[in-house]
Amino acid sequence: MKRVELLAPAKDLYTAKVAIEAGANAVYLGGKSFGARFFATNLENEDLKEAVLFAHTRGAKVYVTVNTIVYQSEWNQLIEYLDYLSKIDVDAIIVQDLGVLYYVRSKYPHMEVHASTQMNIYNERGLEILNHLGVKRVVLARETSLEMIKKLKNQEIELEVFVHGALCFCASGNCLMSYAIGNRSGNRGKCAQPCRKTYTLYENQTKISANAALMSMKDLCTIQEIDKLIEAGITSFKIEGRMKSAEYVYTTVKAYKKAIDAYYDKIPMMHIDDEVLKMKMVFNRQFTKGYLLNEKNSLFTNIDHVNHQGIVIGKIIRCDSKKIEIKLSSALTKQDALRINTPSGIGFYVQKMFVDGVERTNARANEIVKIPIGVKNALGKEVLKTKSADLSVEVKKFMLKEQIKIPLYGKFYLKIGQQAKLIVTDNKNTVEVVTDSVLNHYSNHPQNDIFYINSLNKLGDTPFYFANISIDTDQKAFISLKELNHLRKKAIHDLIEKRNSKGVAQYHPFIVEQNKYFKFAPTFEAIVHTEEQYQICKKYGIQIIYTDYPSSMMTVSRFLLKNQRNHMIHNVGHIEKNNVASPYFNIVNKQAIECIKNLGISKIYLSYELDLTQIKLLDLNKVEANIGIPIYGKMDMMVFKHCMIAKAKGYIKKSCQQCWNNMYDLEDEYHNKFRLFPNPTDDCTLRLINDKSIDLINQIDLFKKEGINLYLLTFTTENCDETEKILKRLKLKRDS
Helix, strand or coil, X not given: CCCCEEEEECCCHHHHHHHHHHCCCEEEEEECCCCCCCCCCCECHHHHHHHHHHHHHCCCEEEEEECCCCCHHHHHHHHHHHHHHHHCCCCEEEXXXXXXXXXXXXXXXXXXXXXXXXXXXXXXXXXXXXXXXXXXXXXXXXXXXXXXXHHHCCCCCEEEEXXXXXXXXXXXXXXXXXXXXXXXXXXXXXXXXXXXXXXXXXXXXXXXXCCECCCCECEEECHXXXXXXXXXXXXXXXXXXXXXXXXXXXXXXXXXXXXXXXXXXXXXXXXXXXXXXXXXXXXXXXXXXXXXHCCCHHHCECCCCCCCCCEEEEEEEEECCCCEEEEECCCEECCCEEEECCCCCEEEXXXXXXXXXXXXXXXXXXXXXXXXXXXXXXXXXXXXXXXXXXXXXXXXXXXXXXXXXXXXXXXXXXXXXCCCEXXXXXXXXXXXXXXXXXXXXXXXXXXXXHHHHHHHCCCCCCCEEXXXXXXXXXXXXXXXXXXXXXXXXXXXXXXXXXXXXXXXXXXXXXXXXXXXXXXXXXXXXXXXXXXXXXXXXXXXXXXXXXXCCCCCCCECCCCCCCCCCCCEECCHHHCCCCCXXXXXXXXXXXXXXHHHHHCCCCEEECCCCCCHHHHHCCCXXXXXXXXXXXXXECCEEEEECCCHHHHHCXXXXXXXXXXXXXXXXXXXXXXXXXXXEXXXXXXXXXXXXXXXXXXXXXXXXXXXXXXXXXXEEECCCCCHHXXXXXXXXXXXXXXX
């Protein structure tokens, strides 16, 4: 069995180095453009190059995120970036956009491509399509269960799975909420995290929940089930956290590496609870086993707190306007960050503390510590440690010394009348270096083997050491110390270059059928939610109608859609010939259109995120495909598997069927109400609908000029009068 890869996040160069030294087999990180963590520090180009050199020298890999959707206006910038990534030999790029994937596989055939979790792949068909497109690895959707992964492992594609860290509430790549309410696109790396805001849930206009963070997911932690994950056939264990601290990366990598080592060494992992506690210290919103390990529905979210919870270190036993006194349950150090667990969450760094009237730099469990900070009305409140000063010092000390030790094996030849020669190998790469000239000078004081071994072993701050060096000398030839040092440095330099040379990857040929479609006259289509909407659409001559309620008509269900022809689909895993790609496919550029058209999609709706300016750049009048846009309706802002309705009603599990018999709305802090719809093919999947409709009916002529010939109306909460009013407007526009 091939050993599982441990993959760590890095927000910057330093954190990448920490991850590798701590034991990660690979790191994933982003440059300054096209990464799904726009607000992370990210790396400049030169830092990316240094990260690759550092990693390859130590036998680790670097995967670079190019995982946003990319507008046509950005394409030249993208090409420059891809050229650079190819030049510095990154091990793979991680992509979401089908257009980026299509372009990379055709223009950079040597470059390994991983499909981002933003593609939301969770079934065999998705893997089959991506394998056909030349993807080496898929980062599975976070909603994928271990049981499903076991069924997928025999596919000809590597599987990467998140095992630790933050979870999105919405299915990845399907969240438009940040874009819809604040024009900050999650698909463009600018998510404003509306899922961490507070909401109130209503049933039939009656409040059934407190105002709370109903969509705030706990953090994933699977370290206690590591054996099951390895045996499921997963290629890579991924830790989330490209915006997290070096201390977080250091702690989580060391913990998971310890667990993985224990499995392969066939020994029980000792003190696993201590490792979990350490990981809670660096970041947690409470932990969950997630969809991966079939967590109970009631245990997915932490509706009371959206921020880092740290660990409890004691309770306040006295407080006033000048000081607090804490009875400690665990150790405290000066410069630790604390937060008093009140509704407002009072946070501070420990600048001074006293035990029995004596100022101290640390205090032990069961001691009473006095801190000169004024807090009222906090008696009996828990105190949380959210940052450890000792851990910060530990990481800095850890990085002062090279942690990775790579054994080398050398042979040194020194004979009169020949060039001195040094051969070095790491058992995979071998280099041979010689002096510039032959040795003609006799040594008056021949050195013994120990001298040469000691001199060659001076490898400085590299991760190498000589496990063995054989010396072959005639005890006559003389070599200066300067020449010997030069020989050693040249050998190590050449070895590092060899370790950083990836070679040419071997992929199956990139051959995709070139499909052409007759472009028909402008056509109007509709999605309806009720029978009444359906009948009104028929009355006004809408030719093709999709439905998302249970019936024999076509469906736009967002999960587990059966692969039937001529259905509207939302996901790579649903692709079959002549299906229709919905706006949720995130198609925003020419290359994505070409890709999906050549996969057999007959009609393509562009993303909600494109405006007229971007559409003009697509030059659609020259495209042999039927291209559409949504012109009216309330978009799906989210689709998700967690049932907040069941949790609000106190049910441990889902399948309560309440959503079929009642109407549910989610109200935000500004009193906007968003309707919740159940999914017809999976009762426990919900869709969150925007409260505002897009309306481009009056601009149809402008889009026609740009080559758009499909127009989609979506009816969700509209009653009969509202539906008819919209369709009357459309009829007037069409007849004018």
